[in-house]
Amino acid sequence: MRAYLHARRPGFVFLPHGDDTNRTHRRTYETFHAIAIEDGLRVDTYLNLDAKTVSIRADLYMYVGEEDAAWKAQLLRFHRSQQERNLKTRGQGFDQRVLAVNRQAAVDAGGLMPCGSV
Known part of the structure; x- marks a missing residue:
């Protein structure tokens, strides 16, 4: 994931929320978060509400038809x-x-x- 992020230098990413009952979702969030902190990445992150999200503070909504x-x-x-x-x-x-x-x-x-x- 580190090499992928550094090669692309995204301005924003969408991630599963870290407070989620799905272990893979939690690990994805944790791995990204650790890389972003360790490497000083400046990237906006948007955490997705999922059926297995335990809790989330909703700051942004996108309505679709x-x-x-x-x-x-x-x-x-x-x-x-x-x-x-x-x-x-x-x-x-x-x-x-x-x-x-x-x-x-x-x-x-x-x-x-x-x-x-x-």
Whole structure:
């Protein structure tokens, strides 16, 4: 990750939140954070709200319409292991679960809740 960041010198990155029940999400955040501190990287970071985020302070929201939500759902379905596991254990796909979290975040932020079911 260090070599990747130094080669690209991004102005901003999107990361999973560090307070998350998903071990891989936590490790990604921790690794990035350690590299940024150790190497003095000057980069804006945006932490994503996820279905497994335990707590987060929301400072920024990005609202999307149904067309973008449908595209996101399609991309999430490519994460086949998550899609199948969620269908089997929760009775809904990974795509549906993530979009439900996104819709609830929109409601919580006072935004308009998108109509329809993607």
